[in-house]
Amino acid sequence: MSPQERLFLSDMTIREQEVQAWRDLMIPGQDKKFQFLHGDSGVLRKRNVLHELFGEFRWVHIDGEHSYEGVISDLDLAFDCIGRSGIVACDDVFHPMSACVTQAIFDYVARNAHKARLLVLGFCKAYLTTPYWYDFYHQACYKELLPTFDEAKLPITLCLNGWNQSSDYYSIIPRRSEGKYVTIGQFHEDIPS
């Protein structure tokens, strides 16, 4: 986090003391950077609690209520919060126990192409951004994602998926013997043009 940035943590049952203890151990002297928002995120959204900071966030991570309507509501709040270059990450994607998380994300980008684009899916996460920065991040994923994983010695295969409404997206899987890249139904050793 840069010196002027803050971290907002929100949950219905936030364990503030545990988080503070972790913060003081890992990054001492950062207490003013952490802000806790207690309560139901749907109510926080309806009460416009964060409205003065709309557009100011660069990263939002959602790991909250797993109902379909809960995910849609959290995505609405997240997309209000981020700026044009912001990223929204969602947890528990493709988790069979809460399949509606995945359905909600796909429905959300289908209904909100004017504000939300899917970038990457995999390892239980989905990463989304706005249409303004979609091309930039999409290109960066194409060129940088595998070299970055390779450098970290994480064998990952990058799969280009089909179009979802107006844009395509990548998924990432543990690397198999066939190749480092996948286009629909086809493995490639080198980056496909």
Ligand SMILES: C[S@@+](CC[C@H](N)C(=O)[O-])C[C@H]1O[C@@H](n2cnc3c(N)ncnc32)[C@H](O)[C@@H]1O
């Ligand atoms: C799967 S847990 C994840 C917690 C945390 N992200 C972690 O990894 O330890 C889901 C969390 O969502 C919170 N939650 C569920 N529904 C919520 C809502 N409507 N508003 C705010 N928090 C909610 C729960 O209290 C729970 O802590």
